Amino acid sequence: MTAAVAGVLLLSLCAAPASALEEGPHLLGANTAAAAAGLPLNDLVVSGGEVYSSYGDYDRNVGPVELASLNTATGAETRHLTVNGEELKALREFDGRVFAADVDPRTAWSANAGFASNRSGAWNYDSATPFIHVFDVAELGGEIFLAGSILNPDPARFGRAPYLAVIKKSTDNGRTWTIERARSSASGSNDGDRYYWLAVVGDQVAGIAEVRDAKGAPNRTLDVYRAGRWHTIDLGARSAEAMVHDPSEIEVIGSRIVIARNNRVVYLDLAAKGKDAGITSANWPADIGLADLAVDRGVMYAVGSRIAGPDLGSANASVYATRDGATWQLVDQPAVLPATTYWDHGGGEMIPIPGAYTAIDVAGGQMYLGGNDAQIYAQPAPSVR
Numbered sequence: 001m002t003a004a005v006a007g008v009l010l011l012s013l014c015a016a017p018a019s020a021l022e023e024g025p026h027l028l029g030a031n032t033a034a035a036a037a038g039l040p041l042n043d044l045v046v047s048g049g050e051v052y053s054s055y056g057d058y059d060r061n062v063g064p065v066e067l068a069s070l071n072t073a074t075g076a077e078t079r080h081l082t083v084n085g086e087e088l089k090a091l092r093e094f095d096g097r098v099f100a101a102d103v104d105p106r107t108a109w110s111a112n113a114g115f116a117s118n119r120s121g122a123w124n125y126d127s128a129t130p131f132i133h134v135f136d137v138a139e140l141g142g143e144i145f146l147a148g149s150i151l152n153p154d155p156a157r158f159g160r161a162p163y164l165a166v167i168k169k170s171t172d173n174g175r176t177w178t179i180e181r182a183r184s185s186a187s188g189s190n191d192g193d194r195y196y197w198l199a200v201v202g203d204q205v206a207g208i209a210e211v212r213d214a215k216g217a218p219n220r221t222l223d224v225y226r227a228g229r230w231h232t233i234d235l236g237a238r239s240a241e242a243m244v245h246d247p248s249e250i251e252v253i254g255s256r257i258v259i260a261r262n263n264r265v266v267y268l269d270l271a272a273k274g275k276d277a278g279i280t281s282a283n284w285p286a287d288i289g290l291a292d293l294a295v296d297r298g299v300m301y302a303v304g305s306r307i308a309g310p311d312l313g314s315a316n317a318s319v320y321a322t323r324d325g326a327t328w329q330l331v332d333q334p335a336v337l338p339a340t341t342y343w344d345h346g347g348g349e350m351i352p353i354p355g356a357y358t359a360i361d362v363a364g365g366q367m368y369l370g371g372n373d374a375q376i377y378a379q380p381a382p383s384v385r
Contacts (some may be wrong), residue, residue: 025333025369025377029075031055033066034374040356041370043248043292045091046072046363047098053370054248056087058104063087067100067116067123070376071175072366080123081116085147088116088362090247094200101134101146101247102127108153129168129177136247138198138205144170145180145225147195147207147247150366158182165193166207167223181230183209187216193375194211197247199257201270203227206257208235210243217241224270233270238279241266248359251293253300256325258282260290263307267325282326288318292370296362299323299384301331301370303360313352315340319367321384 034041034055040063042054050069054064063086067081086104093099099120105113105127113131116123119139133148146168152158161184169180184190190211198207205225212218220239221232235242242259244250249260255271265284269277284290289307293300302320315336320328336354356378359370367381 014237023379025337025367025379027075028072028376028378029077030373030375031066031068031070031370032077032374033068033079037062037374039374040358040372041374041376042087042089042246043091044294044359044361044370044376045093045098046095046361046366046368047096049073050078051189051361051368051376052091052098052100053376054088054091054100055374056085056089056103058086061086063104063106072364072368072378076297079126080118083116083125085113090136090197090250092137092139097139099137099139101137101148102131103135104133105131106337126174128170128174131168132163133194134197136198136207136250138200140190140201140203140205140225141175142171144174145198145205146177147198149320150179150226152184153179153270158239159184160192161185161190163190163193165195165211167195167198167207167225169225171324180225181207181209185212186214196243196245197250198301199250199252201252201255201257204270206270206378208239208242210245222268233268233277235268236278238266241279242268243344248292249290251295251300253295253298253322253325258293258300258325260293260302263287263289265290265302265328266323280326282328284320284321284328288320290358292359294361296381299362300325300363301360301367302346303314303357305336305354305356315356317357317369319360319382323384329385331384332367334367334369334377334379336371338375341373370375 031053052069056065064084066082085102088100089294109132111128114126115137127151136147138145148153167181168177218240258267265282269301288304290304319332321331322328342350357369369377
């Protein structure tokens with residue numbers, strides 16, 4: 001979600017097909033638990049004829065949260081699992097199975113925590129290893145990876161820092177876990193040291209720890225796992241642009257990891273060499289704040305709304321698409337169905353909160369949009385050149 005090339009927008013307008021323009025989005029249904037909590041939808045993923053949605057707010061210590069889905073044909077809601085945590089963010093799909101990391105478990109920091117998934121054919125919660133936060137989950141070649149933070153279990157091995165940013169791995173279907181990567185800040189308090197995301201790029205898994213060196217400079221090292229071994233890539237002076245706190249702001253297309261940063265989009269290419277291996281800016285428009293990313297059949301989609309200009313403060317939506325993560329084109333401006341609500345600022349002052357789409361997925365020729373009203377809307381997917 002971000003990384004704009006200053007002044008170079010050159011976005012190709014590609015009209016949506018007549019069916020999309022005529023029909024527009026229609027209400028499929030609601031994540032009723034998110035609606036009851038008054039929370040927006042964080043992410044969507046379509047799998048097995050169901051559209052799953054995530055929500056929560058670990059800054060406000062809400063929870064537990066419900067993992068639910070809507071049937072794509074009927075809109076019927078199914079609640080699959082109650083997660084004793086405060087938020088679910090990115091929903092990941094691997095080999096037709098859905099995974100959701102337990103971002104902030106409502107347990108002791110030394111207790112086992114993990115993720116929810118239907119990888120066994122039924123929905124279960126896997127909690128086989130200690131975590132404070134589990135921000136993301138990945139699966140590759142039968143191995144499972146978790147990214148987040150833990151209490152330092154062994155100062156003799158990992159140094160004196162009380163907390164560690166870690167990636168853990170299981171090779172036996174989640175029964176046992178090993179700490180594969182552990183990093184900590186060399187200056188200041190390190191309670192914010194974390195791996196916030198994981199990206200599966202072909203036969204590789206990548207992530208970056210948000211830690212600082214002795215001078216307070218951000219970590220420049222991307223950790224990459226391949227065929228049982230880890231190596232690192234120096235992302236250079238722009239490494240901080242890879243440090244986003246919401247894993248749903250990370251998606252992969254080809255060999256590129258695309259990273260959304262509100263009104264900027266950047267990417268890093270694991271197949272690139274030399275200077276091209278660092279952070280590169282995409283041509284995302286600087287007046288559009290990006291809310292979520294999704295990938296379907298070689299196309300990456302993004303939904304956002306205007307954060308500057310004449311539409312500021314009013315409900316609006318834009319969907320962009322790309323085939324390479326670098327060049328984005330506007331493909332649709334769907335009608336905004338979530339209603340404007342009002343926040344009581346006190347003293348009788350009511351602040352309008354425009355309706356907005358906060359999540360997206362595309363599958364089976366349909367585009368699904370999650371709203372800040374906890375509703376899910378559907379329409380024919382826009383065409384992409």
